[in-house]
Structure formats: structure tokens, C-alpha cells
Amino acid sequence: MSNQAVANRYAVALFQLAQSKGTLEKTGEELEIIQSVIKSTPELVKTINHPKVTLVTKKELVRKSFSGQVGADVLHTLLLLLERQRFSIVSDLSKAFTKLHHDLLNIADAMVYSAKPLTDEELKQVELVFAPKAGKSRLIATNKVDKELVGGVKIRIGDRIYDGSIKGQLNRLERNLLAGNR
Secondary structure, three states: OOHHHHHHHHHHHHHHHHHHHOOHHHHHHHHHHHHHHHHHOHHHHHHHHOOOOOHHHHHHHHHHHHEOOEOHHHHHHHHHHHHOOOHHHHHHHHHHHHHHHHHHHOEEEEEEEEOOOOOHHHHHHHHHHHHHHOOOOEEEEEEEEOHHHOOOEEEEEOOEEEEOOHHHHHHHHHHHHHHOOO
16 A cells, blocks of 8 residues: 555544544644654654664654654554554655645645745735635645746646746747637
8 A cells, every 4th residue: 555545544544533522723733743843853764764773762752752742642643653664654644634624624725836926915815816716715825936937827726727927828829829729
């Protein structure tokens, strides 16, 4: 079974547990904390993945690293992943959990490509305009600068792309001219 499929199963189980306890927000925040700790301390991951480090030592390291920062359910999930030699899926599990939570709240992530960095106000405007078009109650927009766009914006929401960039308009114009359309 692929790591993504395994991560999805753990995410669904943790999501259902958090939903039944009413701790969805808290659990999501705890998973984000874990992700940031893992990204900022590669030594932790190296130690956990090292074959000569015993399981008991790995569990103690995880307990010391995360106790007080995460709740019992998330800590238990981490320890379970260690026992089953699946700690490498923590990042995928966190992303899957976030997706489940966003689906429940009817929220989508949007990647906004632009030729220059957008202000927070411009991103908020994109969120307000495109949330109804995507059929979502809210968007969480992230800006990424793409110098090839020349101007305008290109927005990706899930598998949909809204291309209002100058480059996109020029490409459409070229296709129409080559096809003989106006």
C-alpha cells in the first residue's frame, strides 16, 4: 500500500476521533506544530530513521519532543506510527487531516500566481471573488510569483485553473489566430 493511502487511513481515523471529541481545530494545530518541528530539526528525523536506535529510545525522544505541545491522541498516533515504522508519513497525514477538515468546513486552498507579489488586501479580494466561483464558502489563498506571466494573475483551486494573465490571453489569441477564429 502506498504511503499516501496509509497516511489517508491514519488521517481519517484521527479526524473521526477528533470530531467525536470536538477537538478538530486543536488537533489540526498540533499537527502543524509537529510538521514545523520536523522541518526545523532534521536531526530528529535522522535519529528516528536510524536503524541502530531502539524503538524505546525513539518513543522517549518523541515523548520529550512533543509532550506539552500536543494532546494525548496526537502523541499516541505518533507513537503508533513509530511502532509500525511509518513515521515518515507524518507530513502526508497532516496534509490529509487538513484536507478533511477543510472539506468539512467547505474551504479550499488557492494558489495565486502573479508577476509581482500581491498585497494581503489583493489576496483577500481574490479569496472573496473566487470562493463562490469555486463553490466554496471560503478560500485560503497563497501567492507565488511567476515572472513568466508578464501581468495579471492565474489562480489554481483544486484541479481548476482560472487564467487571467497576460501570457494566458496572448496564448489564447495565438490559438484563435492559428485556427482562423477571431
